Amino acid sequence: MKDDATRTAQIAEGGFGRHYTDHMVTREWSEKDGWQEPELVPYGPITLDPATAVFHYAQEIFEGMKAYRQPDGGVSLFRPEQNAQRFAKSAARLALPEMSVEEFIETLETLIKQDSKWVPNNVGESLYMRPFMFATEVGLGVRPSNKALYMLIATPASGYFSTNTAVSVWISTEYVRAALGGTGEAKCGGNYAASLVAQKAAAKQGCDQVVWIDAVERKWIEEMGGMNLYFVKGKGADATLVTPKLTGTLLPGITRDSILTVAKDLGYKSEETMISIDDWHHGVESGEITEIFACGTAAVITPVGSAKSAMGTWVTGDGEPGPITGQIRAHLLGIQHGTIADKHGWMHRVL
Numbered sequence: 576m577k578d579d580a581t582r583t584a585q586i587a588e589g590g591f592g593r594h595y596t597d598h599m600v601t602r603e604w605s606e607k608d609g610w611q612e613p614e615l616v617p618y619g620p621i622t623l624d625p626a627t628a629v630f631h632y633a634q635e636i637f638e639g640m641k642a643y644r645q646p647d648g649g650v651s652l653f654r655p656e657q658n659a660q661r662f663a664k665s666a667a668r669l670a671l672p673e674m675s676v677e678e679f680i681e682t683l684e685t686l687i688k689q690d691s692k693w694v695p696n697n698v699g700e701s702l703y704m705r706p707f708m709f710a711t712e713v714g715l716g717v718r719p720s721n722k723a724l725y726m727l728i729a730t731p732a733s734g735y736f737s738t739n740t741a742v743s744v745w746i747s748t749e750y751v752r753a754a755l756g757g758t759g760e761a762k763c764g765g766n767y768a769a770s771l772v773a774q775k776a777a778a779k780q781g782c783d784q785v786v787w788i789d790a791v792e793r794k795w796i797e798e799m800g801g802m803n804l805y806f807v808k809g810k811g812a813d814a815t816l817v818t819p820k821l822t823g824t825l826l827p828g829i830t831r832d833s834i835l836t837v838a839k840d841l842g843y844k845s846e847e848t849m850i851s852i853d854d855w856h857h858g859v860e861s862g863e864i865t866e867i868f869a870c871g872t873a874a875v876i877t878p879v880g881s882a883k884s885a886m887g888t889w890v891t892g893d894g895e896p897g898p899i900t901g902q903i904r905a906h907l908l909g910i911q912h913g914t915i916a917d918k919h920g921w922m923h924r925v926l
């Protein structure tokens with residue numbers, strides 16, 4: 576176990592995924608015996624046979640969620656039942672075993688209670704929880720694994736991207752992230768593996784992130800990297816927040832879903848619809864689109880400044896983070912850190 580000084584220094588270092596807490600949860604599954612009891616063990620490496628299925632055929636899924644320090648010193652999770660349900664859906668898609676919502680949340684509570692000193696205290700900081708599961712059958716035959724291992728690790732997190740600068744994006748017309756019937760809706764490592772070359776192409780274009788379009792018509796905006804997208808149309812109280820509709824190829828983000836509700840709470844209209852590359856281009860050129868941001872658990876909200884594609888470069892507004900983007904971000908963080916009333920019963924108290 577790390578001593579107090581080391582822990583304090585590692586939390587203060589911030590970033591994302593640099594240091595891990597003292598413990599982890601593991602839980603084994605086999606077709607023969609089903610789920611074993613979860614175990615809370617010291618954080619550390621695991622040993623696997625080189626012929627373990629996951630290394631060869633990528634049968635793996637994960638989740639990402641955060642535990643937030645509350646004003647009274649307690650700790651809460653944000654909508655963990657949503658992550659639990661999505662984890663079960665991802666499991667079903669990847670032919671891995673499903674775990675009940677209650678049992679999934681119990682593993683989170685166990686680790687948070689054990690390593691609660693690792694939950695940072697400041698707004699914008701949190702303990703990022705990473706549950707994941709992979710195929711552990713040994714052998715090179717291609718079939719659904721008859722064994723799996725669930726694991727849960729945690730890492731103190733602060734800003735994922737620096738929050739006060741807008742990112743630039745490359746709209747990829749060469750690579751696609753997901754097609755209907757594929758794994759776009761599942762949170763699986765394989766989706767990310769296939770996305771990295773596009774991320775590299777974006778960097779080559781001088782852009783921070785890649786924006787995905789649909790696989791069929793190659794014109795509909797889907798997501799940005801590992802985050803969902805929002806477009807703000809209009810200004811002030813009359814603004815509408817528009818996000819690409821869930822067509823079966825987008826990852827249904829919990830942040831995305833929460834913002835649909837938060838927008839309404841703040842008096843804005845919101846809409847889920849199809850948005851094309853042309854809509855983006857003409858929207859920012861005419862000034863109808865005033866702000867664009869991406870959203871997800873890790874970075875919460877990231878403003879999007881300029882977009883570059885084979886068709887040219889377009890800048891949103893003045894290229895700086897917009898006021899509604901900032902307002903939504905502050906409101907979400909306020910709910911998560913317990914400084915704004917939790918009207919929708921989203922917070923799940925752990926400690």
Ligand SMILES: *Cc1c(COP(=O)(O)O)cnc(C)c1O
Nearest residue numbers: 801802803826828829830871872
């Ligand atoms: C996890 C993820 C998101 C965001 O989901 P949240 O539940 O908001 O964290 C968006 N897109 C992809 C591809 C993801 O993997």
